[in-house]
Amino acid sequence: MKEPTFPDSPLADLCRERGLKLTGQRRTIAFVLSDSDDHPDVEELYRRAVEVDPRISIATVYRTVRLFEENGILQRRDFGGGRARYEVADGDHGDHYHLIDADSGKVIEFENPELDALLDNIVREMGYDLVTTRLSVVGRRKAKPR
Amino acid sequence: MKEPTFPDSPLADLCRERGLKLTGQRRTIAFVLSDSDDHPDVEELYRRAVEVDPRISIATVYRTVRLFEENGILQRRDFGGGRARYEVADGDHGDHYHLIDADSGKVIEFENPELDALLDNIVREMGYDLVTTRLSVVGRRKAKPR
DNA sequence: TTGCAAATGATAATCTTTCTCATTAATAGG
């Protein structure tokens, strides 16, 4: 196989650590994901991956995001619109949440430890341990008061 | 048209109030929804509707939940699993949220004014007005300590 | 370097939801 023109990404290393076979396609997709700081869907990932290495099919992108998600490497997000979107799982800093601009669709990330704690408490008081929080808020930019 | 064997439901009245044409099928679907206290998907609504009146097609159920949602009569929910689920919009009491049992899939509703207020504040401080909150938490029942 | 299990590419199948269009029914006005 032809050698890639890019270095192994942090995600590629993670892939190896989990004992997943590191194919050329997976290395490419891992690179593209590490290089992204937004929330691409599969079509968009496919576009970015093909730029790096054309020997890739969309079926493999679907398979790979699923594999990475099952292994805790990726997080799947649902912002409505019918397609799943993906981002690298935050290993280090805590969960973050998403505010979606109602008019532009722009996704704005935020963290809030108070919210983390409150959700944890609510769920605990109901007799459960919190496994996953799925939260996104839609907002409309305020007219600046003058 | 044959007369229905059930009285007009609160949702049927709402339908009329909004100036929507009150067809037999809509009356049936409104009745079934008013009669439900869970979060059925379209297939399940269709099953329940057919029991009440077999002159109904699944296409009409899809059309009707969309219409009702656009008119603020129904709320669409996404608990994962690929199909939308629906419940009557709470006119009176505030928003509620959903805890999903990770093992059984059971949906448990809860309200929390502190959470309402916190989300509102977070969004406002980011310069937005809160439009919609999409929140569900997945939890696993705690082993009872002894 | 080889062998083999696992991954890939191409495309078919699946699943949910929406659309199309001929037929039917609700409602306003007489």
Add this chain to the structure above:
DNA sequence: CCTATTAATGAGAAAGATTATCATTTGCAA
């Protein structure tokens, strides 16, 4: 009550996203 108008419905086709199939290729352990 009757009729006309217009919207709603039923059946099935179509669309859009994701998963499955299967022949071929490839990573990697021996």
